[in-house]
Amino acid sequence: MTKTTFLAGCLAALAAQASMAQAADGILTVATIGEPPTLDAMQTPTDIVLTIDQHIFETLYTYDAQWKSVPLLAAGMPELSADGLTYRIPLRQGVTFHDGSAFDSADVVASLTRWMKVNSKGKQVSEVVDSLSADGPDAVVIKLKSRYAPLLATLSQASIILPSEKIADELTEFVGTGPYALKERRPDQYTQLVRFDGYVSPEGEPSNYAGKRQAIAKEIRFVPVPDANTRVEGLISGQFDFADSLPVSAYDRVEASDKAAPVIFQNQGWTSMNMNMKQGLLTSKELRQAVQLALNPSDMMLAAFSDDRFFSVDGSIFPEGFLWHTASGVTRYGEGDPEGAAKLLEQAGYDGTPLRILTSRQYEFHYKIGEVAKAYLEAAGFKVDLQVVDWATLTTRRADPAQWDIFITHSNFPGDPSTINTITDSYPGWYVSDQKAQAVSTYLASTSDDEKAKAWEGVQSVIYDDAPLFKVGNFNGLSGIAKGIPDYVPTYWPHFWNVTPKE
Template structure:
C-alpha cells in the first residue's frame, strides 16, 4: 500500500534508537478519526486485525517496527540483534529509561513475558513458537532468543502484533491496556469512541520518521477514534467538520472531497493487490500448462481499469511487491501483460484441455472483485476456455473455497506484508493448496538466509518459482482513499493510519 522512497543512509539514522529521550511537545487539541467500525478488542495479540492495529499502535510498542522500505528497525530494541555464526541465537539489546503508562520501568522481564504470551495466543506467534527454543533475559536490558532452526523472518514477526506489555498485567485475559507508546488509553465506549490521551512521560526512539520507525511525538492532547461503519457517512461527516481524518473512503467520493474546500483527499498508494488464485488440488487447473494458459490469456490493465475506473487508484505491475519495498524485483515475472489468446491456446492444446468449464468464484460485496471477474471471463473465453462465473456473497465464497471440489479460481485481495513468508500463497494450506518441490526448496533457502542480501536473493528465487508454477495471477496494485481536514499538519499516508507527529487544526 505504498510507494515509499528508498532512504539512503537509513540504517545510520536509526542506529541511535537506544539513546536520548525526546521531550514531548505540548501542541494541544484533539484529533477525531472516523474508522470503518468498532474494534472487537484492544488485545492486539489476540485480534491482530487492521482496525485493532490502527488504534493500538499508539498505545503499544514492539521490539522492532517497519521503516519506509518495510524493513524492521529498532523500536523498543536498542539496536539490531547480535546473531550467532550459526544463525540460531539472537541477542537483542533493549532501550533503557523507557516507562509504561502505569509508571513501571520497561525491562527484559516484560519482553520475555509478553513474547511468551504472544506465542501462546497469536496465530503467527504459535507458528514462530515451533522454531523458538527459548526466550531468556540477559540482565535487565537484553534478551536472548534461541532457535532450533534458522528463521529469517524473526525480526519481521517481532514488528507487528507482538507488543510488549508490563509482565504484571499478563495473567489470564488482558484487562489493562498498558503500553509504552506516545498515547495511553483514557476511555473506551463501545460503538461510540476509543479515547487516547498523550502520555507525558513518553520516551521516543531517535532518528528521522520513516513509515512507522523513527521519532514519535504526541502533539495532540487527545486522539478519539470513532466507529463509522457506513462509508458515505464518513464522507459526509468529514466534509461537515465532524472528523479530522476519515479512513477507507469509496474512490467514487474523490471529486466530492476534493471540491469541498475544507478537506482534502489522501491517496495511499499500494494499499493492496488483487489476484486470481487457482486450485492446484482438484480440477482442470492441476495441470501447470493450463494454469500458465490462464496467466497468459488475461489482460491486467483492462481488469484493473474495470475494477477501479480511474488510473489514480491502481498500477499494473507483475512484481509481488511494489516499487519502494525492499522486496521489489522483476525476477521471474513471466506471462504478465496485455493478454495473448494465441499463446494461451497453444498452452491449452499442450495441456489437452477438454472444454471443462473453469469455475470462477467472485463476490459483489467487493465490487472490484466482481468487475475483475467479468473481464477475466471475457479474456479466458476469447482464448478458448469455457467459463462459469459464480457470483456469491463473501461468506459463501470463503466457505466454498475451503472445499477443493467446488471451484477452480477465486478472486481476492491482500495487503503487502513486511515479509514475504507471510504472503498467503507461501502457506501450503491456503486455499489453492500450492505445494511443489521447487517452492519448498526456495522457501527453505529464504528461511536459512541471515543477511539482507541473502534474503533478497532467496526471495527472487521464490518469486521466480511462483511464476513458473502459476498458482495465481497477480492482477495489479490498488490505492486507498482517505480524507483529511484542512489545517491538520504532519499526517503521512500509511497502511495503518498513525497520528503521532500530527498536529490538529488550530
C-alpha cells in the same frame, strides 16, 4: 555538521516545540471502518485493532519506509551468532509504561511468551524457538532450533510488549509504552486516547512507523463509522479530522470540499486470482499458465478502479519502494495473449470443462475483475462459469477443493514475503511443489537483508513457473484529512503521532 545544517536543525526543533505548544489542547477525531472487537492485538491482529493499538503499545521492532524491520523498543539490531540460531536483542533503557513501571527484559520475556501462545504468527514462531530468556535487565536472548528469516518481521507486528504484572489470558488492562494511553473505551461510540507525558521516543527521522514519535495532539478519538458514505459526509462537514477507507467515487466530492482534502495511499494492497492446485482443471500446470497468459491486468484493474490514480500494474509481487521488489521470474504478465493461451490449451488437451471462478460483489472491485477476466479467458477458448456469491459463502466454498477452480481476493503487502498467504501449503489453492519448498527453505535459512532479497528472487521465479496465482495489480487506498492539518503522512495503518490538529 555545517552551520547551515545546524541552523536548519535548530529552526526545525523550534518549529516542532511551537507546534506542540499551539496544539496542547488539540483533539484529533478519526472515523474508522468500525468498532474494534478488542484492543488485544495478540488475540485479533486485524487492521482496525492494529491501527488503534499502535498508539498505545509498541513492539521490539517496527517497519521503516522500505518495510525493513528496524528497532523500536529494541536498542539496536540483534547480535546474531555465527550459526544464525541465537539472537541477542538489546533493549532501550529509560522507557516507562503508562502505569509508571519501568520497561525491562522481564516484560519482554513475559509478553513474547504470551504472544507465542495466543497469536497465529506467534505460534508459528514458537515451533522454531528453543528458548527465550532475559540476559540481565536490558537484553533478551532468543535461541532457535533452525534458522528463521521472518523472525524480526514477526516481532514488528502484534507482538506488543506489556508490563509483566498486567499479563493475563484475557487482558483487562491495556497498558503500553506508546505515545498515547487508553483513557476510555465506549463500544460503538469511541476509543479515547490521551497523550502520555512520560513517553520516551526512539531517535531518527520519521520513516513509515520508524523514527521519532511526538504526541502533538492532546487527545485522539477513534470513532467507529461502518458506513462509508457516512464517513465521507462527516469528513466534508467538519465532524471528523480524518476518515479512513473511503470509496474512490468520493474523491471528487472530498477534493471540492472547503473543509477536507483527499489522501491517496500508494500500494495499499494487491489483487490476485488464486488457483486450485489440489483438484479440478487447474491441477494442470499448462492450464494455469494458460490462464496467466490470457489475462490483461491493465484492463482488469481499470475496470475495477476506473481511474489510474487508484491502481498500478506491476508483475513483481511487491511494488517499487519495497526491499522485495524485483522483476525476477516475471513472465506471462502483460497485455494478454489469448492466441498464445489457446495454444497452451490445445497442448494440455483442454476438453471444454467450465472453469469455475468465485467472486463477490461485497468487494465490487473483485467482481469487476472477474467480469473482465471471464471475457479474456473465453477469448482464449476456456468455458467460464463466473459464480458471484457473498464473501462469507466464498470463504466457505474455497475451503472445499471440489467446488472451485479460481477465487478472486486481495491482500496487503506483508513485512516479510514468506508470510504471503499463497506460499502456505494449507492456504486455499494448496500450493505444494518441490521447487517451492526448496526456494522457501533457502529463504528461511537466510540471515542478512541481502541474502533474503536474493532468496526472494528465487521464490518469486518459482511462483511464476508453478503459476498458483495470477497477480492482477496493486491498488491505492483513499482516505481524507481535514484542511488545516499540515503534517499527516499516509501509512497502511494510519497513525497520528507527529500530527498537528487544526486550530
